[in-house]
Amino acid sequence: MNALAATSRNFRQAARLLGLDSKLEKSLLIPLREIKMLDNSVIHIGFDEPLAVCDQVECTIPKDDGTLATFVGFRVQHDNARGPMKGGIRYHPEVDPNEVNALAQLMTWKTAVAAVPYGGAKGGIGCTPGELSRSELERLTRVFTQKIHDLIGINTDVPAPDMGTNAQTMAWILDEYSKFHGHSPAVVTGKPIDLGGSLGRDAATGRGVMYATEALLAEHGKSISESTFVIQGFGNVGSWAAKLVDQKGGKIVAIGDVTGAIRNKSGIDIPALMKHRNEGGSLKDFYGAEVMDAAELLVHECDVLIPCALGGVLNRENAADVKATFIIEGANHPTDTEADEILAKKGVVVLPDIYANSGGVIVSYFEWVQNIQGFMWDEEKVNMELQRYMKSAFQHIKDMCKSQNCNLRMGAFTLGVNRVAKATLLRGWEA
Incomplete structure (x- = not known):
């Protein structure tokens, strides 16, 4: 199942x-706007058009x-009910369009879960950056x-890296934007x-x-x-997660990237590895x-597995062999639907991407606020506020899991979807 189908299913x-x-459900699912270049003109595709x-x-x-x-290049603007x-x-x-659609939709729910006043969008260009000067x-x-x-x-669609x-x-x-609209840092x-x-x-x-890892582990003592x-x-x-987990005393026994994978049962020296890299x-x-x-990395013995690379890396071929007790989804959509079901049956606790990797969009919100106010924060304040948002979001997800009798992924999705639906209705949506 591709990322778009899995996201829509969730x-x-x-x-x-x-x-x-059902009509509100449909309107929340379909993007507000997609952008297509045809004969040098931009077409706005609205709610009544098909998703594909x-x-x-x-x-x-x-x-x-x-x-x-x-x-x-692509840009999908999914929803702006909350900002x-x-x-x-x-x-x-x-x-590709399906991937961008899925990620734009995920951003809508992610910003809602994080309780930052944004909607969702996503974009990209099909290219290999390493081959371009x-x-x-x-x-x-x-x-x-x-x-x-x-x-x-600033008040429409705010891209990020x-x-x-x-x-x-x-x-x-x-x-380039400022050439058309004046200096616009936000x-x-x-x-x-x-x-x-x-x-x-x-x-x-x-x-x-x-x-997010701290919050989940604390929940389990x-x-x-x-x-x-x-x-x-x-x-x-992945490198920041490794550095910060290491600073907290966590033992990182294996790491992999596109160049290969390494392990040390006594724990990898992360500062030395980062210096080497x-x-x-x-x-x-x-x-x-x-x-x-590298194929054994995801099924290596550990307490916590943190996939921080591409989507779909946990699937029906390897999910049954996962030995981790907890999975923290640092990447977008690293666990496909079949793997989710297999892992649930094994009792593996999965902390979903729309919460686990939301730190970037939360601090992006802080940056936007600072730009609008023209007043910059020190790093201690940024980190303190990020921790507060992450702890609050986790508590709200837990509350939703309890009220809906569901797992963490559905707890996060119901939290995000509910907030967007409420905002849509409050703004005067009619069937």
Whole structure:
């Protein structure tokens, strides 16, 4: 089952638990707007259109060698009942409409679960960033911004970094957008600090994962310091989660990324590994652990498994062999539907992505607030507020699990869907 089908399935289950009207359910599911470039015009696709309509903008740029290259970009704006739409922009060769639709919908429920006043959106460009020079990436980003600048905005849709993009990408979007609309630092989040970015934003998703892990373990009478961990992915989210879990006394016994996987039953020296990686080394070359089969990483013995890479990594082929007691979804949709059912039968507790990795969007909200107010917070305040939001959200999820007699995934979905449905009705929605 692909990400869009799985996300829609989770939504429908939550809608049934909540007893939502069928027409309201349909309107909440279908995106507010998708963007498609056809004969150089932008088409707005509204609520009455089918979900599977392809949305894209064509971005043609001159490459450094003088040839022209065309890339396809997407932006799906799912819902704005609770505030401006919010979601990342990813640069990845496998970006497609179904994936972007699923992630935009997930953002709607994620922002609602986190109780930040946003809706959901998502975008991306089908490209391989590593094959493009810095100047080519800048040209591509600026052309993409030119195509969508009228559809994003401080009070409309606020993009952020995602896979394959970073603070520099957001700086280019800010600059290009400001050419049309005047200086507008709040139009994107995840910016460089010198352009209005928030302290603590780079670590926010990984730090949120750590806070979510603390909350879940405490619920079961455990702590990070007495637990063992396996982390899949050593990019921004995975490396920060590893660093912060290590600082809390957690023992990380295995880590993997695209370069390979390593393990050490006595615990991997995370500061040494990060130094090794920052100096250009890969995991498999790290002296402080042994190389292992990457396929065995997700089923390695541990208390807590934290997948922080791509979606669908836990599936029917490997779910039955998972040995972890807890899974913290640092990535978006790492557990497919069949795996969810298998893990539930095994008694594995899964903390869902729409809560577990919400630290990034929470601190993005803080950045947006700081930009609007023109008053910047220190990092201690950012981290303190992030912890408060994560603890509050977990408590509300637990309350929903109790009232609906459901697991954590459905608890999170019913919490998010219920908040969006209430906002939609309060604003005057009629069937």
